[in-house]
């Protein structure tokens with residue numbers, strides 16, 4: 010039995026699907042009872058409802074498991090304490106393997122949610138556990154939040170300059186890599202950067218103008234990138250219920266992206282998967298076929 014925490018989120022459900030596809034039994038830790046259905050739909054065998062900040066919940070979820078895939082909720086101010094709780098539960102349950110879903114470049118202090126993940130990684134080094142750390146780039150799936158807007162308005166709006174270079178990774182590739190690491194031997198003690206790529210050289214991550222061009226090409230209609238003023242994004246984010254910590258942290262992330270770009274090298278992910286990582290063009294083509302039917306172009 011493998012425990013997946015943060016299981017009802019998009020990452021958790023993708024990892025469960027990938028583990029179940031490999032014949033693994035999964036226990037899903039969810040936050041609210043109604044989320045049980047979401048993880049059962051993707052094949053979770055057992056569901057535990059619990060609060061990740063509470064040791065009792067984590068201990069209950071970890072009991073009797075062989076391995077833990079720990080996913081902290083996105084941009085959570087208590088990521089370090091939650092990580093410590095998960096590590097303590099793993100130790101108490103005597104799990105063989107602890108895999109932590111971190112992020113690409115956790116060393117970046119200018120992005121506080123990255124920095125917190127680095128602190129959890131540090132705790133793992135000292136935990137005595139057999140651990141593996143996965144560091145994914147930004148997901149291609151994040152673009153889907155704008156799918157309807159792109160189709161209706163032909164505008165891909167981002168809260169940074171359209172020339173900002175970002176290397177994205179397909180969450181399905183990340184989930185497959187997670188399942189490989191959890192089910193095949195030899196990954197203990199490893200830290201893997203998981204980045205996708207559009208081109209052979211990672212140094213050529215896509216600008217947002219190029220992202221829009223790929224959307225345009227794959228959808229067969231004009232799409233242009235538009236830089237959204239940060240104040241406009243902030244107003245929208247607060248109206249949609251994001252808290253102060255999340256808004257302030259994401260604003261810092263957008264500023265960092267614009268100043269420096271954000272990407273990694275795809276070779277490690279390619280090596281783990283035994284094939285090149287999915288390109289953004291292939292990702293959009295697949296989504297378009299699923300959502301709009303064949304012959305989109």
Ligand SMILES: NC(=O)c1ccc[n+]([C@@H]2O[C@H](COP(=O)([O-])OP(=O)(O)OC[C@H]3O[C@@H](n4cnc5c(N)ncnc54)[C@H](OP(=O)(O)O)[C@@H]3O)[C@@H](O)[C@H]2O)c1
Pocket residue numbers: 014015016017018019020021039040041044059060061062080081082083084110111112113145146147148151
């Ligand atoms: N998005 C990206 O591009 C990207 C890239 C690299 C790494 N990551 C990392 O991936 C991780 C997961 O992101 P995600 O978007 O898949 O997660 P998410 O949607 O935030 O999902 C996490 C799940 O955890 C639950 N949860 C929240 N607070 C909880 C608590 N106190 N106790 C128990 N469960 C709780 C949430 O339920 P509720 O709905 O009840 O809150 C949700 O079902 C994050 O750590 C993020 O930093 C993301």
